[in-house]
Amino acid sequence: MPEFRPIFLSLLHQKGRSLLLIFQIALTLAITSNTFNVVQTSLERINRDTGMPDNEIFNFSISTSSELTSEEQLQIILDTIALVKSIPGVINASIINAIPLSGSGTGFPFKNGDQISLSALFSGSETILDTLGVELIAGRNFNAEDVIRDRNETNSVTIITQALAEQLYPQGDALGKTITDAMSMDLRYTIIGIIKHMQGPWLSAEHVNHSVIIPAEGSTFSRFLVRTEAESRNRIMGDIEALLVQNNGDIVFNGMSSNEELLNESYAPDKLFIAVLLSISLVLLIITAMSILGIGSYNVIQRTFQIGVRRALGARKYQIVGYFMVEYALLAFIGLALGSVLALQLSRLILANFSMHALSLSLLSVSCLFIYLVGQASVLHPALNAAKISPAIATRSD
C-alpha cells in the first residue's frame, strides 16, 4: 500500500493544481446532488396518488341545441347516462360539473367557525362516488333522495375528502356537521360521508386534495364521467362518439379524455424538466470524467522520469497504479467533504426560494459515491499507462 505521507507531500508541491481539482469535485458534487434532489422531488410529485383508478376512468362532454327546452335538454342528459351505462364493460357513469385533474373547475372557500379552507366543488349524479372509484371511509354514500334538482337550492348533503375534513374539523367530528361558503354564506352542506383521498381539478394548487361533492341533476350539465373495466376502456372510448350521435343526431360531441391523458398533459412539462436535469447531470459527469482523464494523463507524462526511477528502484506495477489512485482518492476525499458542505448550503438556498424538499443525507451520500467512482474510474486509465513506463527511462539522461 503506497504511503500517504509522500503522496500528500508531493501534492503540497502543486497546491494550485490540487486546489483546482478539489474545487472541481466539490462543485460537481454540490450541483449533481441538488439536481438529483430536484429530480426526486419532481418524480414524487408526478407519482402522487389521484385517489381514483386512473386506468378505468374517462370523461366526455356534449352540447345540445339551444332551441330545446330545459326539459328536453335534461331528458337528453338522462338518456345519455342510461345509454352509457348500458354499454358492456361500463361499471358506472355520472354527470359531473367539472373534471378532476383537468385544470378547470369551480372552487369556493368553505368555512367551519373561524377555519376557512379553499376547496373544489364537484356535483354529479348519485352514482358519482362509484364512478370516481374513490374509497368511502366514514358515513354513507348518496342515494336518490339526496339529489338536488333545483339549480337555486343552496342546501344539500355532501361528501368531502378526508384532507378537507381534517382541516375544517381537527377534532375529527366532521360527520353530521354543516359547512358553509365563506363569502356569501348561503350554501349549507351537511356532511354525510368522508372519502379517503381524491385530487381535484388543479394539480398545482395547494388545496388539490380538498374536494366537496354534492349530488345534483339539471339541464345545465354537459360533462360526463365514465368508469369502465380497465381492459374495455379504449374500446368504449373509440365507440362512444358514434354511439351517442347515432342515438340522437342533435348531440354535438365535445371531446373526451382519460384520466391518464389528463395526467400526462398536466405533467408533460415536469417530465421534460426532469429529462433536462438528468441530461445536465450526465453531461457534467462526462465532463468531470474527461477532465480528470486528461489531467491524469498529463500528470503521468510530466512525471515519466520519476515513475521510471521508482520502477528502477524496485516498485511493482501495481504500486505505481496504486500511487495515482491514492493521489486521486486523497484529493477526492477533501473535495467531497467540501462539496457536501456546499451541497447543503445550495440545498438551503433552493429550499428558501423554490418549493423543494431539503437534500437528504442519503441522496448526498449516493451522489458522493457516484462522483468518487466516476473520478476513480477516469484515473485508472492514465494510472495503468503509468505502470507501463519502463524502468530504463531512469537510465537516460536527456
Next chain:
Amino acid sequence: MFLYYLKIGMLSLKRTPLLSSLVIFIMSIGIAVPSLFQSINDAWSANPMEDKDPVLFRLLLQNSPAEVNGTVITDLPLQITFPDSRGLRQSKIPTYQAAMTKASMRVRPQAPDILPFSATARMTDGDFFALFDVPFIHGGAWPASSDDIAQRHTVITSSFNDRVFGGGDNVGRQISLDEKLYTVSGIIEDWSPLPQFFDLTGNPLAATEEIFLPFSNLELGDFILSGNISGFDRVSSFQEMLSSELVWIQYWVQLDSPEQKLSYEAFLSDYISEQQAIGRFQRENPESVLMTPSEWIEFRKVTDERLEMLILLGFLFLLVCMVNSSSVILAKYLKSANEMGMRRALGAGKTDIYFQVMVEIGLIAGFSFLLGSLLTKIFITLLSSYSLQVNLEALGALDKSINFFNLFAPGASPLLLILAISLAGTFLMALYPSFRICRIQPSYFLKAH
C-alpha cells in the same frame, strides 16, 4: 505584432491538440447550457406586442365590495363586469377599444360529411383586430355598427376556414354557430400570440380562438361562457350574469399620446363617480388601473419556478465548467512551460509572455463562443421539435394548450448574452493558470533534466 501573437497562439493550441480541444469543448457546453435556459425564460415571458407596447393598455377596475362578511377585500379584480364593459364604450377618447371574453359554441358545418363540433369563440368588439394588428387574408372586421347593435357576423381563422369550408375566399358565406347563422366578414391568418397576453386569466399559453364574434351578441342571450369567472355575486341565469358584479371580461384600449391617456384617466374617474351615485363601487377609493402589455405580463407573473431553477443550475453548471477548464488549461501551460522559459531566456519580458497568453486565451474564448452558439442553437432546435411532437398529439380539441417550448422562433438565440458569457467565463477561468505560468522562472527550464 498582434498577428504574430495570433500565429504563435494558434501554434500553441495545436501543440496540445487534445488538451486544447478539451478546454474549448468544456467551455462551449458551459456557455451553451445557461444560454439555452435564459433563452427559454425570455421566450416564455416574451411580449408579443412589443412594438405597440407603449400605447396599448389593459384596464382594471376595483369593483369588488370593500368587505364581505368581515373579510376586507383588497385584491384588484383581473377582469371587469358586463355593465362596465358597456358603460366604458361611452368614451370616444381611445383610438381603439375592445371588450372581450370566451364562449363555447356548437359549430354545425353545412357540408354533411363534417360532424358538428364544439369550438371556442372570442366575443369582442371590431376594434380588436386593429388593436392587436391581427392580419387579414380576406375581408375585414365586421362593420362598426355591429358593435352597437348586435348582428350576426363573424371573423374566422384560416385553419377554421379550411376545416369548415375547405378553404378559399368565403367572405359572405354563412356558418351555423349555436344553431344561428353568422355571416363571415373576414378571414384572418392563424393568429395565436404566446403568451396569450390579452387574457392571462387562465393558461398563459392557451391557443387563441379561431372564431371571433361581435361582443354585442352577448345581449341576445344564452352563451356558454368558457373563460374565468369570479366575484361575489351568485347568479342562476345568463341574463343575471349580464347585470351582475361578477367579472369575466377583459378590456383593452389604445391611447396614442400622453394627453390622450390623461384625458382617458379623467374619464375613468368621472365614470366611477357616476357609478358610485347608483350604488356601485361602494368603497373608499375605487381605483382604475391602466397597464401596458409588458406591465400586465409582469403583473401576472408569466414565469415558472422550474425555469428559474434551471437558470440557477445553468449558471452553476457554467461555474463547474470554468473550474474544469481552469485545471486543464493549467496542465496545458505547465506542459508548454519549456517554450515559455525559452522565450524568457531569450529576452521576452513578463508582460510579453502575459500578452501572448492573453491572445491564446482570447482564441479559446473565440472558439468557445462559436461552438457555444452552435450548441445553443442545436439545443433550441431539439427542444422545439420535441414540443411540436407533443402538441401534434394534443391537436383535436381547439382549446388544448400549446406545450411551452412551442414558443421558439427557429432563429432565436441570444448572441449577445452568449458572447458576454464566453468572454467573461474564459478570461475568468484562465486568470489563475495564466498568472501561474507568467511567474515561472526562465532558468528552471534551461537546466537539463
